[in-house]
Amino acid sequence: MAACSSSSSSSGGSSESASSGSALAAAPTCDASADNATTFKLGTFLPLTGSLASLGPAAVAGSGQALSEINKNGGVNGKDACIISTDSSDTNNPTIGAQNIQKLLQSRVSAILGAESSSVTENVLPTVAASNTVMFSPANTDDKLTGISKWYFRNAPPNSVEGDALGKQIVSDGNTKVALLVFNDSYGTNLRDSIEKSITGSGGQVTYGAKGKGQEFPSTQTDFGSTVSAALGTQPDAVVIDAFDQTTQILPALASAGWNMKKVYLVDGNLNDYSKDAGVPDLTGAKGSTQGINPSDEFKDTLQSWYKKNENSTITGWGYAAESYDAVITMALAAEVAGKSDPASIQANILPVTGTQNGTKCKTFAECSDLIKKGTKNIWYQGPSGIGPLTEGHDPSSGYISIYQYVGKAPSKFLTSVKGTVA
Structure with missing residues (x-):
C-alpha cells in the first residue's frame, strides 16, 4: 500500500451524482413474492440499533x-426498484442480524447492502454466500474480507x-510515543495492527495496546x-x-x-458528534x-432533504453516505x-461497472x-465516493481517508483527504 497526501478541502467527488431540488419520495417496499429477475429488490442490512x-x-439516506x-x-x-429494510445491529446482538438476513434471503432479494460492521458481515456472510446472493458493504474495513467470496463486494x-494514513x-x-486503546473485535484489532505498523514505520513506538500484549x-x-490509568502510565504523547x-x-x-484532549485520535468507528452525550469533555x-471522501455540501444537502422527508429526522454524521449511495x-x-x-x-457485472x-x-x-439503453454496455460509473475500480479481491483499488x-x-473541521492505493 502506498498513499500520498492532498491538502485540498474539496470533496474530490462529483457534486452531480445526487439530484438537487425537492426531496424525492422513498422507494416502495418490496412484495416478497416479486421475481428478483424482473424487479430490482434491494435488501438493506444496516445498523439501526446497537453500537454502530x-x-x-447516513447509509439509510445514501441508499x-x-x-x-x-x-x-x-x-x-x-x-421501479423496491426495498426491504432491516437492522443488522452488532456482534453483541447476533440474533437480530441472523434473523434479518434470513428475512432478506427468504424474500429473494436481488442484492443486500451491508453490513457496516466487519464482524457482523463475517458472521452472516457464509449464509448469504451459500444462498448465492450479492452482499455489498459500504463500510467494511477488515483486511481479512478481501477476496473472501465471489458474492461479497x-x-x-x-x-x-x-x-x-x-x-x-x-x-x-x-x-x-502512542498508547492504543483497542476493543477486542476483528475490526478493532485489525485496524490496530495497521495503525501500529504505520506508527513504527514512521519512527514512533506503541507504548500500550500493541499487538500480542493482551491489552485489548x-x-x-x-x-x-483502570484501563486508562494503565495506558497513561506508559507516558504516551x-x-x-x-x-x-x-x-x-x-x-x-x-x-x-487529566489527559489533554488535543492529544486524542479517533477512528472511523467513533468519529462521531458527541454534543448530546453527557460527560464527554470538550474535544477541541x-x-x-x-474511510471515504468528505462529501460535497450539495450531496449532503440532498441526502439531508431526503432523510427529513422520508425518515422525519436529521443526519449528524456523514460516514459512508457516499459509499452507500x-x-x-x-x-x-x-x-x-x-x-x-x-x-x-448483478454479481457478474459489478466489476466492469466500476x-x-x-x-x-x-x-x-x-x-x-x-448509455446502456443506447447500446453502450461497457460503462464506468464514477460516483461521489471517488474510488478506483474494484480489484479481483472486490476491494476498491484506491480510495480516500479523510482527517x-x-x-x-x-468533528466539524475537515483537514485533508489522503488517497490510498491498495497494492
Missing part, C-alpha cells in the same frame, strides 16, 4: 436517495489504508478507569481510541485522569480519520447491463443508464 447505530442514518433517483429515471430495466478502503498523521503531528478490552466493558460506542465512557475517563483539537447505483447499473436483476446477473474494463465514464444513474478535527464535541 450512529452510522445508520434511499439512490433508489429514489433510480426510480425517478425509469427504474431498473424499466421497472465493498467500496470502503480496507483498514490497511486508514491505519497507514492515521499513523502517519499522528507521527507527523510530533507524537513519537472486551466490547462489553463499561468502566475504563498521544492516545488513539480504536472502539465503537465504548468511546463515550473512555473519553470521560481520560478527562478525569482532537483528530480522527474515516454508490453501492446501490453500482448494483442497479450491473442489473441494467445484464438486462435482469437476479443476484447472479471500471475494470475501462468503459465509457458516467457520473449518475441517469447518464449511465442512458477531521474536533471543534467542541463535533
Whole structure:
C-alpha cells in the first residue's frame, strides 16, 4: 500500500451524482413474492440499533436517495426498484442480524447492502454466500474480507489504508510515543495492527495496546478507569481510541485522569458528534480519520432533504453516505447491463461497472443508464465516493481517508483527504 497526501478541502467527488431540488419520495417496499429477475429488490442490512447505530442514518439516506433517483429515471430495466429494510445491529446482538438476513434471503432479494460492521458481515456472510446472493458493504474495513467470496463486494478502503494514513498523521503531528486503546473485535484489532505498523514505520513506538500484549478490552466493558490509568502510565504523547460506542465512557475517563484532549485520535468507528452525550469533555483539537471522501455540501444537502422527508429526522454524521449511495447505483447499473436483476446477473457485472474494463465514464444513474439503453454496455460509473475500480479481491483499488478535527464535541473541521492505493 502506498498513499500520498492532498491538502485540498474539496470533496474530490462529483457534486452531480445526487439530484438537487425537492426531496424525492422513498422507494416502495418490496412484495416478497416479486421475481428478483424482473424487479430490482434491494435488501438493506444496516445498523439501526446497537453500537454502530450512529452510522445508520447516513447509509439509510445514501441508499434511499439512490433508489429514489433510480426510480425517478425509469427504474431498473424499466421497472421501479423496491426495498426491504432491516437492522443488522452488532456482534453483541447476533440474533437480530441472523434473523434479518434470513428475512432478506427468504424474500429473494436481488442484492443486500451491508453490513457496516466487519464482524457482523463475517458472521452472516457464509449464509448469504451459500444462498448465492450479492452482499455489498459500504463500510467494511477488515483486511481479512478481501477476496473472501465471489458474492461479497465493498467500496470502503480496507483498514490497511486508514491505519497507514492515521499513523502517519499522528507521527507527523510530533507524537513519537502512542498508547492504543483497542476493543477486542476483528475490526478493532485489525485496524490496530495497521495503525501500529504505520506508527513504527514512521519512527514512533506503541507504548500500550500493541499487538500480542493482551491489552485489548472486551466490547462489553463499561468502566475504563483502570484501563486508562494503565495506558497513561506508559507516558504516551498521544492516545488513539480504536472502539465503537465504548468511546463515550473512555473519553470521560481520560478527562478525569487529566489527559489533554488535543492529544486524542479517533477512528472511523467513533468519529462521531458527541454534543448530546453527557460527560464527554470538550474535544477541541482532537483528530480522527474515516474511510471515504468528505462529501460535497450539495450531496449532503440532498441526502439531508431526503432523510427529513422520508425518515422525519436529521443526519449528524456523514460516514459512508457516499459509499452507500454508490453501492446501490453500482448494483442497479450491473442489473441494467445484464438486462435482469437476479443476484447472479448483478454479481457478474459489478466489476466492469466500476471500471475494470475501462468503459465509457458516467457520473449518475441517469447518464449511465442512458448509455446502456443506447447500446453502450461497457460503462464506468464514477460516483461521489471517488474510488478506483474494484480489484479481483472486490476491494476498491484506491480510495480516500479523510482527517477531521474536533471543534467542541463535533468533528466539524475537515483537514485533508489522503488517497490510498491498495497494492
